[in-house]
Amino acid sequence: MAESLATWLSVDVFAVSPGDEPGLILARRQREPHQGDWALPGVVLDAAGGETVAAAAGRALRDRAGAEPIDGPPTVALVVSDPQRDERGHTVSLVNVMRAHPGDDTLVVRDRQPVPPLPFGHNAMIRDTAATVSQRLLSDPATVAAMFGAVHPAPNMAVEVCKLTELLFHLSGGTGAEPIPLPAMRRRLERAALFTPDGSRPAHTRPVTVFRVAG
Numbered sequence: 758m759a760e761s762l763a764t765w766l767s768v769d770v771f772a773v774s775p776g777d778e779p780g781l782i783l784a785r786r787q788r789e790p791h792q793g794d795w796a797l798p799g800v801v802l803d804a805a806g807g808e809t810v811a812a813a814a815g816r817a818l819r820d821r822a823g824a825e826p827i828d829g830p831p832t833v834a835l836v837v838s839d840p841q842r843d844e845r846g847h848t849v850s851l852v853n854v855m856r857a858h859p860g861d862d863t864l865v866v867r868d869r870q871p872v873p874p875l876p877f878g879h880n881a882m883i884r885d886t887a888a889t890v891s892q893r894l895l896s897d898p899a900t901v902a903a904m905f906g907a908v909h910p911a912p913n914m915a916v917e918v919c920k921l922t923e924l925l926f927h928l929s930g931g932t933g934a935e936p937i938p939l940p941a942m943r944r945r946l947e948r949a950a951l952f953t954p955d956g957s958r959p960a961h962t963r964p965v966t967v968f969r970v971a972g
Contacts, residue, residue, distance in 0.1 A: 828906020
C-alpha cells in the first residue's frame with residue numbers, strides 16, 4: 758500500500774537525431790513492467806544524490822537507449838502529472854527535449870513513420886511535446902539551444918530546421934505548428950533573432966546563406 762501512495766519524479770527524454778533526416782529516439786525497456794516494449798528513455802531523478810534534471814536526462818539517454826547527447830543543454834518542454842498513467846503509482850514526468858546520436862538498440866521514428874503503442878502514456882506525451890516544441894522552435898532560446906546545440910556555422914541549418922518542423926508536425930498528430938517549406942524557412946531564419954547569417958556557400962543557382970545559432 759505504501760508503494761502505491763508514493764510519488765516519483767521521472768525525467769523522460771524527447772531526443773531527436775541530428776541531420777536532414779531527423780527522428781525521435783525510443784528505447785527498449787529492459788525491466789518490468791512492460792519489459793521489451795519501446796518507450797521514451799527515462800529515469801527517476803536521484804534527488805537525494807544531488808542529481809540535476811539535465812544530468813538525469815543525459816543518464817536516461819546513455820543508460821536506457823545507449824544514445825549520446827549532442828551539444829546544447831536539454832530543456833523541459835512538458836510536465837505531466839497523471840496519477841493513472843503508471844500502474845506502479847503517481848509518477849510526475851519532466852519531459853526534456855534535446856538532440857542525440859542513436860544507440861545500437863534504439864528505434865528511430867522518422868517523418869511519416871508510425872509511433873508504436875507505448876506504455877505509461879508516452880504516446881500522448883510525445884504528441885504534446887512535439888506540439889509544444891513546434892511552437893517554440895524559432896523563438897524560445899532554451900528550445901533553440903536544446904535542438905540545435907552549440908554556436909557554430911551549419912551549412913544545412915535551414916534544411917535541418919525545415920525537416921525538424923516536418924517531423925514535429927507528424928509526431929504531434931497534426932496538432933502542432935504547420936511545417937515550413939525550405940524557401941520560407943530561409944526567409945524566417947534571416948529575420949529570427951536567435952539565428953544569424955554566417956556567410957554563404959556555393960549552390961547550383963546562386964549562393965545559399967549559411968546560418969548559425971546566435972550567441
